[in-house]
Amino acid sequence: MKEYINFTKENTLENNIVLVIKEGNKSVELLKRADKARKIVSMIIVYILLAIMALVVIFPFYWMLITSLKNNNEILSSTQTFFPSVVMWSNYVYVFQVFDFFTYMGNTIVVAIFSTIGTLITTIFAAFAFARLNFKGREALFAVFLMTMMIPGEMMVISNYITVASFGWIGENATRMDAYLAMIIPFWVSVFYIYLLRQNFKQIPNELYLASKVDGKSDWNFLWHVMVPLAAPTLISIAILKFMGTWNSYVWPNLVTTKSEFRLISNGLRGSSFTDPEAGRIEYGYQMAATVLVTVPLFLLFIFFRKYIMRGVGRAGIKG
Amino acid sequence: MLNIFKKRTTSKKYASELTFESARYGELKVGHNDKANVDVEVVSRHKVDPEYRVGGVLDQEQRNNWKAWLYLAPVLILMAVFLIYPLIDTIIIAFMRNYNYVKGTFDGFTFDNFGAILGLTTINGATETRVVQYALPNTFILVFITVPVSIAIALIISVLLNSIKFLQKIFQVVFFLPYVTNTIAIGMVFSVIFDSNGLINYIFNLGDFKWIYGASRAVAMIPLCLYIVWSALPFKILILLSGLQGIDKQYYDAAKIDSTPKWKVLTKITIPALSPQILYLMVTSFIGAFKEYASIVGLFGQAGTTQGSYELYTIVYYIYDNLNTNTSFAAAAAVLLFCIILVFTFFQLRVSKKRVYY
Amino acid sequence: MKKKMLCLMSLAGIAMVLASCGGTNKPTTGNDTTGILKTPTTITLWSITGQNNRPQLESYITAFKEIEPNITINNVYQSGSYNDLEGMVSKGFLGDNYPDIVQGYPDNVANYIDYGKAVKLDDYINNTEYGWNEFDKSDIIAAFQDEGKEYTVSGTYSVPYSKSTEEMFYNADVLIGLDLSKQDKEINGGAPLNAAYFDTLTWDELFDHLCPAIEAYNATLPTDQKILKTDQAYHSIFAYDSDDNLFITLAKQYGYGYTSVVNGAGSVDFNNDGMKSVMKRFKTAYDKGYFLTKGSAGGNYTNTYFTLQNTLFSVGSTGGVKYQFDAAHPMNVGVARIPQADTKSPWTINQGPSLCILDHNGDENRKLASWLFYKYMTNTTNSLDWAINSGYMGIRNSNYESDEYKEATSIEGKQEKTLDILMAKSASYLPKITPNMYVSPAFKGSSQCRTQVGGLFTAVLTSDGTDATINDLFSKAESTAKLAL
């Protein structure tokens, strides 16, 4: 096409424009004052917004707490109260009386710790293989891994139940060890965490791998002496998230344990003891007290490890 | 990943640059246009991801082969037993007629299960309308409302949180709180708050407006979405906040120097910089949202706002409901959902290729 | 960090120790010659037993061990609903992880039959050595015995345990002695209202005479003395807690179809003109403010409104009598039979879980052991103890006739306007109901039928009430119910 106008350097249009920042005509003094005011106002707005959202987030917890201290009539009454009219510490006393708290707690901690350790080991191996080693069908296999995340867990329960039963881990003759195995082993694989850790491993510079090769280190040594320490924050957050997950898990442990002394805390605390079987009604006060009791340790765990979780989870989004 | 694309540029390019281009992308077509400029058309079958071209490791390929499988062995065994086998099992059951999982009996193989759950064929003389009428639309509504909204809110909160120093840690802890509780208990709290004589109606002076029990489907979606968003926030805030803390401060300094207004810093710098985290959240939370049902149980205690109604059905709720009695239908629904998620995730990843900057 | 890890590890160690200290059930070994069963047998009982009733159950187990030393009972309390329990048992079938005796509703038992696991009990019942003798057969309330037979296959598959029924509770302070002759001469023959009148109340009487009269009477009262709290969000003269029960009961009372068993499978019959007209009737009553159900009361239990005196009548389960009374708003509560279609053939629902014995690969010892335990725990002494202490009904006629029961349920010496007296009134009223209890057949999908008719009742009440809507709601409910068959 014919070029009608040639805006080359020699005969360019002289841009007769003056570029300014918007407030260009204001005096520096004025700008400074406005600056300061804006900073203060924006800070106030930020804090107000955060405070509002924090309130929204925290309110259900507050409600949970006060409900755990109310008696059932007050909970069910049509007028809501923001503070229990009679503080029912007895709800907590009841929960403690009814349950063999320490047995449940012990089971939960054992199951949580061993499933966490198992998960960490399998996750480290798998992530290492996917991130560092080359083999045929690596990407395809990883895609299959990801696909398993897309099937609803409810659907897997039946098959897994049959599998675990065929191992003899459940049933009338199941021992404590069997019960633990049934609760722990099926959850030793987590695609989600493998994915998370793989991303993390991938960020570790390849030079380190080559350097360790030059130093004559085996893959095994490299994994444990270089990769794992470098990915420690992620591993810690995986451990904690896994721990929390086990702590709150309910359906599967409830299904595979048939003796109350093998049960986990969330099964014990969310049981029928808070429903009135005659009328099928829930004793909300007890239930909430129990929920508070389950939640508090997790919450403390988070506060305790907040720094590590923050650091570890943040790497999730980086591409692999 | 296969990525066919064509790139056409017109510029006064010289040989050296052309070779550079070709090294990067592959086949080149060079032509001339009437302005004596060079038309360069780059045709490529696949874009080489630099990550896969890292030198050195490739040499190890053959040697690592058996080792890799050794490392994968524990996971593969466990996965085969606890994830892949159920997956295949589910797919097979989806094609069995009247599968009874206790007895292990079924009446031959069929495609009818899919037709039946979609209401194309009848069951016991009745048509299953709940999947098409409620479960599918509800699932999509929840997915397309809760995921973007929760990501947006999480983004706002984490940006705000990142901009403060005083009380930051306390706020962080507060916003993480929903992560440590269980769905059912907090669902109950929400249903009390949204009760017709609950807090929301009291605050907004709505009389005895029905949000939960007896509410219409559209209204019931509001507390449901709010609840799902609420419980989805902490993890997202966690990810985004630590993503934010990883962004080079220099970009913000540069933006300041360039007199960039705050909203523009957010949209043009922060969000693109967070795009890997956002993609990650999108993919995982879309998958999660497709599988939503526990929150409905938590909030409503049933699949509808009144007894016997299924207005709030989701696909997984349907699966859960039919698992014991109509296992074949449940499996068919699971396979259907699996396909939906698969297709959706695939498209999401494709679209994101252009929008995500690493 | 290391410190923290160490901390965790040591915690784990402690937990291990703690966990292993937990209860250990030593199975008893060695044959004992006493008792019917000579070989040592361990059976498992799964039940959902409330905290309050556990001591009773455990005492029966302990006592049973004395009688049948070879039988060890592994008693497991499960949690959740009976349907959750069924889910656990059903999955347990896959891994030989299910009990010998399980508590459940007939709907649950129907599924166990379907899976071929429920044990047909007729041989045990009729066994001369350890079955029920003639006294037992006549003593155990017929309706309860019948319930065990209401399945798609013939024979008895479940036996009564924690049963309950429904009673009508009324605000005696307001209603007893209320003279409505000015409003409607026909009510109680012009006499003031009394307990006998409520015992024979029919739906017709209730909606056509009593409610209009009460409404008219209420209109004559000064504002601060109204007996109807029309200013409240949920109020009515009469309230029925369970939508499902009401529908099923009405179908029974009026003789219209609900469900039936045809050729060994369930059949959904409730979509009929008779039930539609009954529904319209109730819809009209609801519109007039005479009537309320849980479903139409915002999903809240109506007895809450009864205790707040927003309603004058309340129908609820005998298992939940305590909810008909609130110490914060004390009143005298009267107990009566629920209203009937025809007082000559009154029907009241028979509900509450029963027990079902499950087969373990044909192990006869376990079946027998289970039966023996059941028989023991429901013998006259134990069933009486259970009836007095558990809040459930006595399953034997003799329970009600015994002096202990009469004494326990006597209102003598009990303070007015207390829960105690109400409980006593309720319990002592039960013998009047027991001869006229019915049960609807259970089959695969019967629980969905219940859910659907309950939902249907609510939907009709809250709908616009036109024929088209009602037809639509009926066919929708029918269709949904059929899907579950």
Added chain:
Amino acid sequence: MEIKLKNLTKVFPGNPKKHIRDTVAVNNLNIDIPDGQLVGLLGPSGCGKSTTLYMLSGLQLPTSGEVWFGDEEVTNLSPEKRGIGLVFQNYALYPHMTIYKNVEFPLTNLKVEVPLVCFYDYVITYTYKMEKDDNVEGIKRSIITLLSKVGFDKKQYKLTIEDKDGILNIIINLYSVNEKNYDLFDKNFGRIIKVASKDAKKTQASDALYDVTIRGTYGENVADEVGETKALKAKLHDFKKNLSEVKVYNDLKGVTNYLVIINKVTDKEIDAIKAQLTSLNLKVVTFKKDVAVTYRKLNKVERSDIVHDVARLVQIEEYLERKPSQLSGGQQQRVAIARALVKKPKVLLLDEPLSNLDARLRLQTREEIRRIQHNTGITTVFVTHDQEEAMSICDLIVVMKNGIQQQIDAPQKVYNDPKNLFVAQFLGNPPINVFNGKIKGKGVFIGDECIYKTKKDIKDQDVYVAIRPEGFTLNKDKDTKNTLTGDAEMIQVLGRDLSIIVNNPECLKPNFKVIITNESDAIKGKVSLVVKPNKLFVFDKTTEERIYLD
């Protein structure tokens, strides 16, 4: 723009809990940077040079002291408002944007000042006879390009082209445009096509608008200032929309003054206001009238023009469509400069811009910086720890150490005339040789050898004697006085030069370096060196300040 730093101090607070002391990064710095100069801040790492730069940019705020841009004090002004360009050490190019977007980005935040002079509507009709390879579409597009290049946005023009058998009727409606822009358009239109005829009709669309500040006095004294202000406001009610400030106040002398600031008013309105004031018996003392301005965003074409101009300047035009990660360090560096230049800043700041480049690129790029700075004439401040870099391109060098400025001078001067030992040592490669020496009887001694005699009266003392490596010549004539002797240990041939490593016990290091032309024939062993007086500096032993010998 001239930049002045006055007593600038920056203290980074420590943490007493963790026993971290406060750090004084910049201590009482005073620098005057003349307009249009390229100034290098030079010093070892940690000397506070970068901190100084960041305080100039506003990204860090000084603990005390002032920063002046021209005659405005901008010390605490936020960086957004300073209108400066800054090139970061790591360039800070936005990785997700193309080079074009990166360079364009600052422009999207800026506004164009539009003076609100008299605007006109135009109807221009051109007729044009189509030539052989003409096409209407092309002409149309070129006209539109021109229209937007002049700065008209879509709402401001309407273009219709009628084609009548090869004769084009081009009708252009311009709405509310500046006369100057019209002229610009008209002048350039000829470059598209040679028209056969042209007919332009011009009608005034709006009056010119002015910002007016009027100060004056009241005839009598007023007690109630607030009330009177209100009264005056009420009187000027007709101009309520335009009034920005009205104030009546008594000054110290007790005279009642008034102040009226009115924005965007026409001449007519100004007259009306004046009449109003006169009718109130108010005397006008000062009357200030400026053309009012409004602001608009740059349009796409304008942005593209500017980006391309700057891209051409820094020679990155070819890379505009690439992402930063696809460029080499040097290219990225130029992009960073382009991004800083594109908004035509009055001040350009560069933070160690060359530190990430390899040796050759560094050489090339620094020349380029010099060239760009020279071409644009922007006052530029440049931070570096590389003395060679600073010396080679700067107009002025500021040598800093521990937050304290050591010397400000032209590069040559800093090298040739260091003010203290630090400056002498920091500049020069190979570094200057320092000896323990003394001044005794007007002689500068290293050991026992007197290497220089001064006429100035300097008291005898121990000193540091520093001599540049090139400050020696071989002493061929054995009789010459004032030589330094040593043991030549090694001789390196550096091409043009020779380097001799010489041992001397008085040298602070074990040996010192001598650079001489390779024509001289050096041998190992004892050498005797003559010191060039202009390469010899003497510093006080304690203060390390220069002791001037002449």
